[in-house]
Amino acid sequence: MAGKILLVDDEEGIRRVLGISLSDMGYEVHTAENGETALQVFRDQRPPIVLADIKMPAMDGIDLLRKLKAEDPDTEVILITGHGDMDLAIKSLKYEATDFIIKPIEDRDLESALEKARQRIKLRQQWRSYTENLEDMVRRKTDRLTAAAEAAENAGNGRFQHLFEELPGYVAVIDGDYRITEVNKAVKFDFGVDDPGGTHCYELFRGLDEPCLSCPVARSFAEESPCQEELKFTPDGGARTCHMFAWTTPLQDEAGDVSRVMIMMTDISHLLDLKDHLASLGLMVGSVSHGIKGLLTGLDGGVYMLNSGFSHNDPEEISEGLKTVKTMSSRIKRMVLDILYYAREMKLDKQPADIAEFVRETAEVVAARARESAVELVRDVDASLENSRITIDAEQLRAAIVNILENALDACAEDREKDWHRIGFRAFAENGTLCFDISDTGPGMEAEIKENIFKLFYSSKRSQGTGIGLFITRKIVSQHNGTIEVESAPGRGTRFRIRIPYRQ
Amino acid sequence: MAKKILVIDDDPSTVKYLVSVLKNNGFETCEAYDGVEAMAVLQREKPDLITLDLEMPEEWGTRFYRKLRKQEGALRDTPVLIISAMPSRHLSVRDVVGYLSKPFDPGEVIDIINQNI
Numbered sequence: 001m002a003g004k005i006l007l008v009d010d011e012e013g014i015r016r017v018l019g020i021s022l023s024d025m026g027y028e029v030h031t032a033e034n035g036e037t038a039l040q041v042f043r044d045q046r047p048p049i050v051l052a053d054i055k056m057p058a059m060d061g062i063d064l065l066r067k068l069k070a071e072d073p074d075t076e077v078i079l080i081t082g083h084g085d086m087d088l089a090i091k092s093l094k095y096e097a098t099d100f101i102i103k104p105i106e107d108r109d110l111e112s113a114l115e116k117a118r119q120r121i122k123l124r125q126q127w128r129s130y131t132e133n134l135e136d137m138v139r140r141k142t143d144r145l146t147a148a149a150e151a152a153e154n155a156g157n158g159r160f161q162h163l164f165e166e167l168p169g170y171v172a173v174i175d176g177d178y179r180i181t182e183v184n185k186a187v188k189f190d191f192g193v194d195d196p197g198g199t200h201c202y203e204l205f206r207g208l209d210e211p212c213l214s215c216p217v218a219r220s221f222a223e224e225s226p227c228q229e230e231l232k233f234t235p236d237g238g239a240r241t242c243h244m245f246a247w248t249t250p251l252q253d254e255a256g257d258v259s260r261v262m263i264m265m266t267d268i269s270h271l272l273d274l275k276d277h278l279a280s281l282g283l284m285v286g287s288v289s290h291g292i293k294g295l296l297t298g299l300d301g302g303v304y305m306l307n308s309g310f311s312h313n314d315p316e317e318i319s320e321g322l323k324t325v326k327t328m329s330s331r332i333k334r335m336v337l338d339i340l341y342y343a344r345e346m347k348l349d350k351q352p353a354d355i356a357e358f359v360r361e362t363a364e365v366v367a368a369r370a371r372e373s374a375v376e377l378v379r380d381v382d383a384s385l386e387n388s389r390i391t392i393d394a395e396q397l398r399a400a401i402v403n404i405l406e407n408a409l410d411a412c413a414e415d416r417e418k419d420w421h422r423i424g425f426r427a428f429a430e431n432g433t434l435c436f437d438i439s440d441t442g443p444g445m446e447a448e449i450k451e452n453i454f455k456l457f458y459s460s461k462r463s464q465g466t467g468i469g470l471f472i473t474r475k476i477v478s479q480h481n482g483t484i485e486v487e488s489a490p491g492r493g494t495r496f497r498i499r500i501p502y503r504q
Numbered sequence: 505m506a507k508k509i510l511v512i513d514d515d516p517s518t519v520k521y522l523v524s525v526l527k528n529n530g531f532e533t534c535e536a537y538d539g540v541e542a543m544a545v546l547q548r549e550k551p552d553l554i555t556l557d558l559e560m561p562e563e564w565g566t567r568f569y570r571k572l573r574k575q576e577g578a579l580r581d582t583p584v585l586i587i588s589a590m591p592s593r594h595l596s597v598r599d600v601v602g603y604l605s606k607p608f609d610p611g612e613v614i615d616i617i618n619q620n621i
Contacts, residue, residue: 293589293605293606293607294515294518294589294606296606296607297515297517297518297521297589297606297607297608298515298517298518298521299607300521300607300608300610301517301518301520301521301522301524302517302521304521304524304525304610305520305521305524308524308528317524320520324517324520324521327517328517
């Protein structure tokens with residue numbers, strides 16, 4: 001059972017057909033024919049996912065979305081929009097809809113939107129339970145362990161020794177010289193040692209030659225009290241890195257002196273991954289909504305000037321307004337496409353492709369814009385590559401290169417120092433790789449910009465860029481096991497080079 | 505005599521939009537696209553009110569605002585209306601006649617200006 005879902009649409013036919021699809025997918029379907037009823041059903045049933053039509057009489061999908069989010073911000077709301085309702089769709093993202101699907105509804109789109117909603121619900125639950133439980137868990141275990149270890153030492157009781165061995169998480173007892181005197185099974189297993197007795201803790205856990213700079217064990221010795229710390233570890237002989245949450249507690253000997261410290265650790269890498277994921281989602285929503293606000297202002301401006309131009313019968317103002325509207329709508333389109341592209345799962349579909357044809361078709365995508373901006377676009381495929389093929393996902397790799405070509409066009413358009421500009425797009429084979437070389441005669445980049453261009457949400461184009469394009473480009477290139485480099489300096493243009501493994 | 509408004513924003517389309525709105529409502533306008541230019545225009549044109557976007561590169565907006573409040577004489581007290589895409593709770597300037605967030609309503613811009621000059 002996939003759980004409850006609430007389906008809101010004013011058309012009975014759609015409710016019936018979609019209802020059947022959703023039941024088939026295993027959902028317990030509740031329906032409502034308008035926003036008011038939807039809210040009542042929502043309060044009764046508390047479905048985690050709501051699927052609603054964006055255009056309904058009285059309360060529309062956006063109003064419903066806002067009310068649902070106000071009642072329970074964790075509700076995943078998917079909106080159904082008509083073809084061409086892009087403005088409403090953007091608005092729905094602003095009010096934190098999970099996704100939108102476009103009519104006519106394809107089963108695949110519906111499934112992927114629902115999958116996204118379920119993922120978000122799962123992620124949120126995991127995150128919540130981790131943060132709530134982690135500290136509590138470590139504290140409880142440490143308390144129990146301290147008692148167990150002390151009792152075992154005093155009474156020599158094998159039962160407690162057994163408990164110590166079986167405890168989940170890594171447990172070690174360390175003396176004043178940072179030498180390990182005892183470890184539990186988990187340490188032996190994961191750090192690959194049978195008897196670590198006498199080994200330095202920093203050596204075993206982190207492969208270091210001297211004590212760590214910030215060491216909770218040392219602090220516990222000095223302060224005679226429990227300490228905690230997040231540490232980076234390399235178990236499995238350095239094959240992987242994991243982040244540990246470490247908790248130390250001083251152990252007193254018979255004279256009441258602290259002669260040893262027990263350290264207990266738990267792997268929190270997974271938790272940190274979740275944190276990164278959430279942070280990137282948050283950043284995404286923030287940066288996107290900010291960008292959209294700027295674009296909407298520009299669009300408002302264009303429409304205002306158009307209106308004003310018509311009422312004053314001023315052709316110059318009309319054409320100014322029209323130009324603004326055109327620019328803004330193309331930027332919005334680009335932004336929405338970027339976002340949709342980023343949001344999509346990227347799985348490569350690799351097929352053999354003719355190299356010369358790939359280059360020609362890729363250049364074709366930006367040829368019209370180059371002509372309009374009076375930029376010469378020169379493409380060149382090395383003669384040795386004639387009739388050669390390479391196995392790539394042509395659609396994805398083309399998108400990656402088009403991002404670079406479009407940036408090159410933007411750069412040339414921005415540079416008014418020269419009255420001519422050229423973009424070179426070359427392909428040639430070199431050292432077992434196929435190189436794509438994209439160079440422009442634009443203004444070039446400062447070192448600081450150059451270092452950041454591949455970062456997600458970094459844009460040097462301010463309100464005109466989403467900071468997603470080159471991030472995607474690099475992702476696609478690395479999915480092809482390739483590399484991407486950039487050379488650039490102010491006044492000297494920019495050159496990107498993509499290398500994809502290739503055997504002639 | 506028509507009142508004069510200085511429009512400061514690094515986004516040319518926003519400047520054009522505001523200038524068009526203001527002219528249609530009988531104001532005179534002057535414009536600036538960065539903090540340095542804004543300071544020069546301020547001293548030359550002595551506007552009756554300033555609309556300012558705080559979100560310009562290198563904190564031009566905020567720096568311009570601070571410099572404005574340190575000017576000699578009457579210029580220092582020029583009313584400022586903030587028009588920005590940032591939510592007002594994130595803004596670091598306090599002594600202003602209003603905050604409007606982008607996208608803004610042209611009617612509101614005119615109302616706030618009329619109430620303050």
